[in-house]
Amino acid sequence: MQPRDLSATSPYVPGRGIEEVARDLGLDPAALIKLSSNENPHGSSPKAVDAVHQQADDGLHVYPKAAHTDLTEKLAAKWGVADEQIWVTPGADGAIDYLSRAMLEPGQSVLVPSPGFSYYSMSARHHHGEVSEYDLSKADGFEQTAEMALDAYDGERIIHVTSPHNPAGTEWARSEIRTLLEAVDDQTLVVVDEAYGEYSERPSSIGLLDEFDNLAVMRTFSKAYGLAGLRIGYAAIPESWADAYARVNTPFAANEVACRAALAALDDDAHIEQSVESAQWAREYMQQELDAPTFESAANFVLADVGDASRVAEESQRAGVIIRDCSSFGLPGCVRISCGTREQTKTAVETLNGILAEVTPA
Template identity: 55%
Template sequence: MQPRDLSAHVPYEAGRGIEETARELGVAPEELTKLSSNESAWGPSPKAVVAIREAATSVHAYPKASHTDLTAKLADQFDVADEQVWLANGGDGALDYLARALLAPGEAVLVSDPGFAYYAMSARFHHGEVASYPLYKSDGFTQRADNVLEHYHGERVVYVTSPHNPTGTEMPLSEVAALADGTDEETLVVVDEAYAEFSESPSAVELVRERDDVAVLASEPACRAGIAALDDEEHIRKTVEGSREAREYMYDNLDCRTFESHGNFVLAEVGDGTRVFEAAKREGVIVRDTTSFGLPECVRITCGTSAMTERAVDVLNEVV
């Protein structure tokens, strides 16, 4: 028996784990600074930790099929109807659900290049095709509707990432609206806002309230923790402010070209991303080689605490 031919896939390479890197280098994990996976350096909300502990006594039971309490909380936060909120097991799970619901065999999605690999992977897993639109480094990876529409040919789903991973650029709300206006009525424009908390721009959820051809992906912690975390405004504020301070520090102090970011990370052009990744790793700093995103000349650095960010900048300046 032969498995399906998946040779067209570009493998998704996750950020390097701190434990495996520590084993490779023969050091303790505590000696490393990991800024490769866009994780929060400020940890989870203390309220979420309490909620997780309280929920631990029920882990022997199947989870609920629907979480109406979290759905209602999110609907209230985003000012939409409960039925407009769709919970999934992470962003990848949401992408898989969209592919199952929308793609007939041979229908296509349109994704950015460079961009997050799982948009295309999920489409192909579900027997869909993949087309792409370019984001140009010479243009600062600017996201505009006319550029996307120039490469649009009736695809069933058009993916926009705002803030974009790994470049950090945004597509303004007016451009998202223009993109939706310029596509067929059977095309769904999906705006992935996984990093929107770190941006000051309005969310595309504003469009969801008034039209049915736009969907927005947002990341939240797991259900019980999510309900608690949504109420922890102080922790959210501390995380966002710390990330913005780290971005500014990297802009000002890295001895290489950086790109303005609206996420909790900064893209830096270093010449040879793989070489710099390996050299920084040997010095105890883990960043993200963006070769798998189609940017072999860059690395992506997650925003960390002041101490983490300063260490990363010092090491990168030494090895670039």
């Protein structure tokens, strides 16, 4: 037997890891700098690491009921919403799946940005939905507006918007989010992905939940909090349909260790401040010093137009700096460079400038 026809679903292509590149190229892993997956170069919150060790000592044999409740309450208090409005999930990907389960009937459509995070489409198709796209223009600097989404809108059940956007780094203004929410049908859910929200200076769309019951906002602990390996995230949703969570949630999907680490990370203001300030410095440094056009970014990465992304990324790997070839996003001329530490970022820029001098026509 065979699984159902999955030919319409393209697999997610992650950034290459240190071990993978080191093995393929015969390099020493310790000599490589990984700037391909938008991870926190400062690691996890020390408080979160302590919480992981403590939970391991206390035992991993219990289901995460209390930890899940505690994290829900803490997140609700942080954002000034009711506990029922927080859906704790296994990463932001889990939030996408839960919202697809809650909203999509077979054959209904979702509207997604192109380029954009491929899992929006994957989740819709996993739940027997259809996918339409609205285009972000490279020529316009990947500007994001309600008009561009509405031009492609045809009554889809879900519209995904990303702020800051991956891989471009651009943002939605709150006024544009409001315009979109007011313009779509009552039965269309607007999902705002704020996975990189901690790096942005704009207010979260969670602040609009009191006004709109067709809005959901996703966040994650993978980026600024440095907990990517634990897969913990959440969605903030309208109180009017909060009870759907119990019907779509996978039992105990957010594990005990992840919940405890997230609880501790929320209290580590110093780690968040360091992570955000470091990313701001790295973005500015790359935009000023890289010998290639870059796009304005509010996230922990910069998108650069290098002409031949595959070649530049390959040469960069051989030189010890792993970056993201954005061909899988439909941007064969662009690479995405995650913000590293100051030393890592300077090394990356020096390495890439040397490569660009060789591969870019005079």
